[in-house]
Amino acid sequence: MYVFKKANKLLKEREKLINESEVHVVSFSWNGFTPVLKAFDGEEVREIDLGSIDLNISQEKTCVGSFDDDYTPCPKGRVVIKFNQCQECAPDSIPDLECIFEPQECEECEGGFCEEEHAVYLAFHGKYPKIGMTRKERLEERMIEQGADAYALMVTTEHRVDAREEEKGLSDRLGIPQKVGRKKKLKTFSRKIDKELIRRKYTGVDNRAPVGKLNFLNDYPISLPLRAEPRTRPTAGLHRGDMIGVKGKYLIYENSGLQALDLSDMPGRKMKLRE
Ligand SMILES: [Zn+2]
Ligand SMILES: [Zn+2]
Numbered sequence: 001m002y003v004f005k006k007a008n009k010l011l012k013e014r015e016k017l018i019n020e021s022e023v024h025v026v027s028f029s030w031n032g033f034t035p036v037l038k039a040f041d042g043e044e045v046r047e048i049d050l051g052s053i054d055l056n057i058s059q060e061k062t063c064v065g066s067f068d069d070d071y072t073p074c075p076k077g078r079v080v081i082k083f084n085q086c087q088e089c090a091p092d093s094i095p096d097l098e099c100i101f102e103p104q105e106c107e108e109c110e111g112g113f114c115e116e117e118h119a120v121y122l123a124f125h126g127k128y129p130k131i132g133m134t135r136k137e138r139l140e141e142r143m144i145e146q147g148a149d150a151y152a153l154m155v156t157t158e159h160r161v162d163a164r165e166e167e168k169g170l171s172d173r174l175g176i177p178q179k180v181g182r183k184k185k186l187k188t189f190s191r192k193i194d195k196e197l198i199r200r201k202y203t204g205v206d207n208r209a210p211v212g213k214l215n216f217l218n219d220y221p222i223s224l225p226l227r228a229e230p231r232t233r234p235t236a237g238l239h240r241g242d243m244i245g246v247k248g249k250y251l252i253y254e255n256s257g258l259q260a261l262d263l264s265d266m267p268g269r270k271m272k273l274r275e
Helices: 002-019 136-146 160-174 182-190 195-206
Strands: 020-031 034-040 045-047 052-061 118-125 128-135 150-157 237-247 250-254 258-262 269-274
Touching: 020 136, 118 136, 118 160, 118 182, 118 195, 128 136, 128 160, 128 182, 136 150, 150 160, 150 195, 182 250, 237 258
Parallel strands: none
Antiparallel strands: 020 034, 020 269, 034 045, 052 237, 052 269, 118 128, 118 150, 237 250, 250 258
């Protein structure tokens, strides 16, 4: 019996080894209310099944490559820190990657993404409001990506630089921050979303600044509120447990308590997974 058990155990371990593969995470995005994590396995880019969590994630990030026509891995495999791509692999529409965070002089951005129509918005994460900006075309996608519970369009602009200016101006004037930090966002996971409170706060803004219709985002694939506030785990390292759900950038799983993995921090990392 003992021998049999041992043999069985060895067999299982061998199976695990065979099914363990290493992939390079290349993107995290939302398709409506479905989170999509994609990785390059050496042959093709494929979607990673988020149903079971058994991942070993690298510390280092390397350029995710180029998606212009077909997928092309980074020819230099460059280490990246601030962005997911090196400048060589970035799309032609973003000649200066710095514009993603803070629009620059934008002399070369002509016809590129800085010159697309932008939107300044008001968003709510639970009771916490923020003012932000994004390309108008991506507004709802961006809100879902951030895990907002509600949002409203405030102003549109013709250029990313102007959107950033409007965002700062409105933030100062209304006393609403441009960011809701990690701790506050994670707090909202274990509290009931008070829609009445959000509506009241929205009305308060509506009386002082231009703001469009308030939209609620209710369809995240997670059952809220959670029984407790999740703890964030460093992205690098081992993540193993039972999947609870995803909202915004946080994947929540159960392993001796509720753990939060930041999926937006994954592109560029290598990941060993068992499947
Ligand atoms: Zn590259
Ligand atoms: Zn620019």
